[in-house]
Amino acid sequence: MKAIEFTNVSFRYEDDSPFVIDKLNFSVEEGEFVAVLGHNGSGKSTLARLSNGLLIPDAGTVSVFGVPLTDKTLFDARKNVGVVFQNPDNQTVATIVEDDVAFGAENVGLPREEIGKRIDFALRAVGMQDYRNATVARLSGGQKQRIAIAGVLALKPRAVILDESTAMLDPRGRREIVDVVTRLNKEEGITVVLITHFMEEALLADRAVVMNRGEIVMQGAPAEIFERQEELVTYNLALPRIGVICNRLRAAGMPVENTLDAEKLAEEIARCV
Amino acid sequence: MKDVSFGQYYPVDSFVHRLDPRLKLLFLIAYIVAIFLASNFYGLAVCAGALIVIVVFSRIPLGKVLRAVKGVVFLVIFTAALNILFYNGETVYAEWWVITITKEGLIFSAFLALRLALLVVCSSLLTYTTTPVSLTDGVESLLTPLKWIKVPVHALALVMSIALRFIPILMDETERIKNAQKARGADFESGNIFKRVRAMIPILVPLLLSAFRRADELGDAMDARCYTGGNKRTKYKKLRFGWRDLIAFLVGAALIAGVVLMKIYLPAPY
Numbered sequence: 001m002k003a004i005e006f007t008n009v010s011f012r013y014e015d016d017s018p019f020v021i022d023k024l025n026f027s028v029e030e031g032e033f034v035a036v037l038g039h040n041g042s043g044k045s046t047l048a049r050l051s052n053g054l055l056i057p058d059a060g061t062v063s064v065f066g067v068p069l070t071d072k073t074l075f076d077a078r079k080n081v082g083v084v085f086q087n088p089d090n091q092t093v094a095t096i097v098e099d100d101v102a103f104g105a106e107n108v109g110l111p112r113e114e115i116g117k118r119i120d121f122a123l124r125a126v127g128m129q130d131y132r133n134a135t136v137a138r139l140s141g142g143q144k145q146r147i148a149i150a151g152v153l154a155l156k157p158r159a160v161i162l163d164e165s166t167a168m169l170d171p172r173g174r175r176e177i178v179d180v181v182t183r184l185n186k187e188e189g190i191t192v193v194l195i196t197h198f199m200e201e202a203l204l205a206d207r208a209v210v211m212n213r214g215e216i217v218m219q220g221a222p223a224e225i226f227e228r229q230e231e232l233v234t235y236n237l238a239l240p241r242i243g244v245i246c247n248r249l250r251a252a253g254m255p256v257e258n259t260l261d262a263e264k265l266a267e268e269i270a271r272c273v
Numbered sequence: 274m275k276d277v278s279f280g281q282y283y284p285v286d287s288f289v290h291r292l293d294p295r296l297k298l299l300f301l302i303a304y305i306v307a308i309f310l311a312s313n314f315y316g317l318a319v320c321a322g323a324l325i326v327i328v329v330f331s332r333i334p335l336g337k338v339l340r341a342v343k344g345v346v347f348l349v350i351f352t353a354a355l356n357i358l359f360y361n362g363e364t365v366y367a368e369w370w371v372i373t374i375t376k377e378g379l380i381f382s383a384f385l386a387l388r389l390a391l392l393v394v395c396s397s398l399l400t401y402t403t404t405p406v407s408l409t410d411g412v413e414s415l416l417t418p419l420k421w422i423k424v425p426v427h428a429l430a431l432v433m434s435i436a437l438r439f440i441p442i443l444m445d446e447t448e449r450i451k452n453a454q455k456a457r458g459a460d461f462e463s464g465n466i467f468k469r470v471r472a473m474i475p476i477l478v479p480l481l482l483s484a485f486r487r488a489d490e491l492g493d494a495m496d497a498r499c500y501t502g503g504n505k506r507t508k509y510k511k512l513r514f515g516w517r518d519l520i521a522f523l524v525g526a527a528l529i530a531g532v533v534l535m536k537i538y539l540p541a542p543y
Binding site for chain 2: 119
């Protein structure tokens with residue numbers, strides 16, 4: 001089943017401005033882990049907002065788990081597709097961790113005992129179970145963002161979209177988030193769409209999608225995408241240096257496996273030599 | 274981060290923390306009434322004594338409590354000074370032009386300063402010991418009767434708790450913008466009062482813009498988490514009136530009674 005499906009979707013913010021998303025066809029299979037790459041203004045954030053009805057397309061249809069998005073299906077669609085945003089400070093409603101995680105579950109009118117169970121589940125899923133009564137403001141960026149993910153998980157969504165949720169974090173916080181979503185995808189079977197401009201985060205995905213000016217311009221396994229270095233540059237996406245070295249080694253005839261991790265590249269080189 | 278005490282929850286587990294927020298809200302109102310009913314130092318002493326007991330039971334460090342007063346020190350000194358200088362009394366200590374310092378003026382000023390300090394400490398104790406969420410729940414529950422006349426009580430309560438949550442974030446942001454403007458050569462410390470107020474504009478404009486942006490993002494995040502207003506919502510934390518609340522209620526009632534009795538039987542003004 002398709003978790004998210006865009007059919008000929010067009011969208012623009014103002015009636016007289018150019019389309020941010022232009023006749024886009026795009027779908028994500030249930031259980032898939034997709035990374036969406038693109039530089040600023042490529043339309044990747046708009047994609048996230050269209051996926052759960054925060055924005056309504058000007059043309060075309062967006063379907064979520066087989067149900068087309070309309071005013072009537074919006075509420076259920078939002079239960080199924082959770083979105084985590086960029087700035088952790090601007091998506092926390094409450095001061096205390098458990099109150100914030102409970103927010104979504106309270107909104108859909110769950111009974112108290114169930115909300116308690118959901119908080120347990122969500123905090124454990126992001127590895128924050130020891131912080132249940134902590135003050136959100138005192139947590140690190142990575143921890144705050146994990147709480148934001150937990151807040152979305154409390155609704156038991158079948159898919160989670162991370163809209164540049166790692167952009168404001170330090171490298172350690174970024175790794176925490178990528179680890180959490182990878183685990184959610186592998187262990188809980190949750191569909192994950194990771195929108196990012198850090199290419200190394202895309203490496204763990206099943207599929208990488210590159211967006212440019214509202215269109216999908218490249219698509220495939222992350223390793224394949226990273227081999228097309230020159231093409232990436234034309235979309236203002238620069239491969240991290242380790243990736244460039246990888247590509248050069250392969251061009252020179254050393255069969256190293258594609259990686260963006262320095263340690264792993266060292267191992268690969270050791271293996272080939 | 275600059276230490277912002279106002280409206281900040283202090284997370285420890287104590288008797289006072291566990292009280293029903295509705296009771297704490299009502300107690301605060303009763304306490305304020307008591308402070309203003311008290312017409313002599315005996316009454317205020319009872320109020321102060323009660324507050325000390327609350328502070329002890331709340332396990333809030335004394336420094337934190339005093340920091341709350343620090344914020345209004347200027348106001349206290351200012352009103353006290355005005356009263357000392359201009360209060361009309363009989364026992365004159367010093368006189369110059371329109372200014373007379375009298376015994377009654379001094380006593381009245383001290384009285385007023387004490388009242389203000391008690392007021393501030395008691396209200397900040399409420400926010401120290403109550404999370405914004407339960408405070409909101411308390412306000413919402415107490416204002417329930419207004420729902421009958423179609424007042425959007427839930428929305429008002431939510432606005433209040435979000436405002437409390439964003440105080441430290443916006444304080445932080447103000448500091449950051451101020452530093453950024455200083456780095457660009459802005460001068461906030463010199464000139465007369467008008468110049469200084471004018472100098473605040475380059476801080477306020479970006480701050481306001483950023484607050485709107487934050488509000489917009491928060492709205493999206495709330496929408497994404499299925500927020501549709503208060504109708505279908507359930508509450509994870511239910512308010513319950515327990516034995517602690519009964520004790521606190523009795524203590525509060527005794528306090529008010531004490532102050533009223535003192536007003537009747539010890540009529541000496543000070």
